[in-house]
Amino acid sequence: MxxxxxxxxxxxxxxxxxxxxxxxxxxxxxxxxxxxxxxxxxxxxxxxxxxxxxxxxxxxxxxxxxxxxxxxxxxxxxxxxxxxxxxxxxxxxxxxxxxxxxTQLRVWAHGDRPHAEAFAAARGFARDRGLFQFSRDLDGFAWPSAWPEGIGRNWPIGEAPPAHVAEGVRLRPFRVGRDEAEWLRVNAAAFASHPEQGRWTAADLAAREDETWFDPDGLLVAEDEDGMLGFHWTKVEDGVGEVYVLGVDPRAQGTGLGRTLTLAGLAHLAAHGIRQVDLYADESNTKAVKLYRSQGFDIVRTDVQWTKRLR
CATH class of the missing domain: 3.40.630.30 (Gcn5-related N-acetyltransferase (GNAT))
Structure with missing residues (x-):
């Protein structure tokens, strides 16, 4: 070894x-x-x-x-x-x-398979976290009847209530070379209690920007005169879309911005011909789980993090 x-x-x-x-x-x-x-x-x-x-x-x-x-x-x-x-x-x-x-070792097992559970339990690990993978087909999605001014080029229109943002807030694509510091600030604030996402560094962000799938137009940000308020980072690989990261700064939480950003990202994917969309959410994040279920997403897989106290 x-x-x-x-x-x-x-x-x-x-x-x-x-x-x-x-x-x-x-x-x-x-x-x-x-x-x-x-x-x-x-x-x-x-x-x-x-x-x-x-x-x-x-x-x-x-x-x-x-x-x-x-x-x-x-x-x-x-x-x-x-x-x-x-x-x-x-x-x-x-x-x-x-x-x-x-003092503590955490190990991910993907798929929540019985043999992985048996392996972990036999070695003193306990189930600590669950990560749900959601998926849905965008055909028949309940799209808003209108989008905020200035966005939504070729985005689908339906019969659901209009998507809205607060006065003074606008949506736009991410600007490479200009938005990185603000994105990292909002990401850290939005995921302050998240053990992985909240500790992203400039190197982590740069590594994703270097990936072949990265598209700045698919990273939608919301901002006002005081700076970035939130973002919806979408991802496309092998013809499947993903809600890659969705984050809202604490000062904008509770305003409905998260829902609008979710819809905007899905509309961006749909406008580019994507029909299947996946996303991930911690099983403990009941608010997010409820939001995604309300938008027609179903759980298709669960990943499990096993934890063992070493000392």
Missing amino acids: AQHASLPGRDVHRIVTMAHRCEEADGVAPFNEQTTLGLSREPSPSRMHFLVRQEESVIAYAGVETVGDGAEAELAVDPAHRRQGVGSALLAEVTDWLETEI
Whole structure:
């Protein structure tokens, strides 16, 4: 088993190939976006990669990042090498690497599968968080009968009540090279209690801007004379749209801006021919879950974060 602060391109390729085999076998990808992007990141004292090799292949991988006194990890074992102790050895290696001040380890399992639950429970992990994936087809969506002035070019019109924003608020696309600092400020404020989204850095944002799917026109922001109030970042991959991140600054929460931003992002996707839209929300975020259910989204998958106290 090998530990690396950073990975050469050939190992990234081997890990991605192994991840594809896992997805084919399990019906769900083993790693989230943060882990996938982390494969190519520069070395950091807070991040470590663990690989189990067999000849020229990687048969298991774990990515770990420390945050304060906790650590977060994702791991996967090639389907052909499961139930042979590889996963247990990999997890033990991860735990041994963590320093004495790390008191808690959190591990994501995608798809809420019984064998993942059994693996976690047998090793002293407890279910801590659930992340719902919602999905719906936009055909038959109840579109507003009108959009705020200045936006909505080719956006669909329906018979639902008009979409509105407060006086002095306008919607516009994100401006690369100008809006990053304000976006990071609003994102941090909107997700102050979120363990992942709220700690995004300029490097995290820049990494997404470098992705092939990034489209600044699909990142809609709301602002007034005092600055940015909120945003709806949409994403399109393989013909499927996603409510990637939706955030509202605390000073605009409770004004209905979140609902309007949600509708605006969906309309942007529909105007570009997208019919299926996915989104994610924590099961504990009952307000968001209620909003998305009211807009016709159904839960199609649950990811689970398992947590273990180390010390």
